[in-house]
Amino acid sequence: MIYFDNNATTPIDERVFDAMLPFMKTMYGNPSSVHRLGRIAKSAVETAREHVAALVDAEPSQVIFTSGGTEANNLAINSAFGKLAISAVEHSSIFEPAKRFDFDVIPVNRDGLIESKTIAELIEKRPDFVSIMLANNETGVIQPIAEIAAQLNERGIIIHTDAVQAMGKIPVSFKQLGVQMMSFSSHKIYGAKGGGALIVDKSVSISPLLLGGGQEQNYRSGTENVAAIVGFGKAAELAKAELDARQTRMLSLRTMLENKLAQFSKVTIFAQNAPRLPNTVLFGVDGIDGELILLKLDQKGICLSSGSACASGASEPSPVLIAMGISPEKAQTAIRVSLSHQNTPAEVLEFIELITPFGA
Ligand SMILES: Cc1ncc(COP(=O)(O)O)c(C=O)c1O
The missing domain is CATH 3.40.640.10 (Type I PLP-dependent aspartate aminotransferase-like (Major domain))
Structure with missing residues (x-):
């Protein structure tokens, strides 16, 4: 998993x-x-x-x-x-x-x-x-x-x-x-x-x-x-004791994930240019419902969310993305990867492999 x-x-x-x-x-x-x-x-x-x-x-x-x-x-x-x-x-x-x-x-x-x-x-x-x-x-x-x-x-x-x-x-x-x-x-x-x-x-x-x-x-x-x-x-x-190490680790995983995602033409990373937490990547694949990807990846043992956990399961697009002026269609594609310092580069690579068939 x-x-x-x-x-x-x-x-x-x-x-x-x-x-x-x-x-x-x-x-x-x-x-x-x-x-x-x-x-x-x-x-x-x-x-x-x-x-x-x-x-x-x-x-x-x-x-x-x-x-x-x-x-x-x-x-x-x-x-x-x-x-x-x-x-x-x-x-x-x-x-x-x-x-x-x-x-x-x-x-x-x-x-x-x-x-x-x-x-x-x-x-x-x-x-x-x-x-x-x-x-x-x-x-x-x-x-x-x-x-x-x-x-x-x-x-x-x-x-x-x-x-x-x-x-x-x-x-x-x-x-x-x-x-x-x-x-x-x-x-x-x-x-x-x-x-x-x-x-x-x-x-x-x-x-x-x-x-x-x-x-x-x-x-x-x-x-x-x-x-x-x-x-x-x-x-x-x-x-407190491990903050620096955790931050560095999460950021290196996030950078790796985002660099890989950037190779897919249909991927948008939301709020990419804003200062963001070192562990969070909210992205979407054009034309594909985020919820669909989430459910398919769940079958492969990957746990993620489409937007906020409480909104998951509801078909409403994320109010956060709507507030940012993103269209409901685009908002509907959102998938959230939220990393931990406990994750590994191998897990990021496996994730990339698994989402590639979605036309990413
Ligand atoms: C930004 C934010 N505020 C508040 C909460 C609620 O915290 P708790 O789950 O401890 O009630 C969450 C949890 O998802 C959150 O992400």
Whole structure:
């Protein structure tokens, strides 16, 4: 089997699994308990908090653990006030909660990027809260969040960024980006599903989604998912130590794949000219439905997605590509390869061989 769907989820790193296991077996204490088992769990949660904060250059006290990226995004949007604006390429976990508000949509250009003049126009509309993702899950396009945040901060506008796909793939600094909130997810960085975090600048007020025992500084009540949190911390620690090597490896595989694809006249790589994650290639073969290629390759043991995983199976073209001004027919051809540092050049070559019969 070849696994090229790492933006949907990543396999758990063996070292992460080993770190988690004791917290499901012998060290099962509740972090709120005063006795020794409780203290062990509490201390493990706090160590994980330090690792997550270190990976994204934030303070541990700014980390609120959640059940994943979706909850982190919902917590951020739930804390929005006044006029809300979100980008046209956000994940459904931003779009859906935003529908509770009257919100503006910030357009992207043909490369999937938000331009500086678009932000200047947005500011004219006087929004109070803006959410723009750092890296897109389908195209891999990286937005210039630091510049955008500087423009917005100057006017006192709050900005949240969904950095779920950026974490562990490119350097991310909460301090340098200048945003007030940032979302992350553990299972995109070789941790377990069901773990994530919202990083929050405490000058901003947060409206909790869950009320109860007051865990996570009252921002997220509920007994902590200790094993998942410990795994997230371990995954963050490893990602920080190995970030350079992982980036280099993914980029060399991506370059190899793109060079091979460039030899096929009917292939388009979407957003090719924009700054992109080192692991993501969204492409299409003219006239061939991406879903069809996906299903045929699945029979050969290759795992990939056509656009976002949640949109897979639905026949609607990707809203992200439509927002970029791509025609629905062309958008329908999209197939996403999302690589991992664990992939090999041999896997890329096998993939190329298998898609060649599709007239690539
Ligand atoms: C950009 C982005 N945001 C948020 C999420 C949701 O994260 P989770 O699966 O942890 O809820 C995803 C997952 O696909 C994503 O790609």
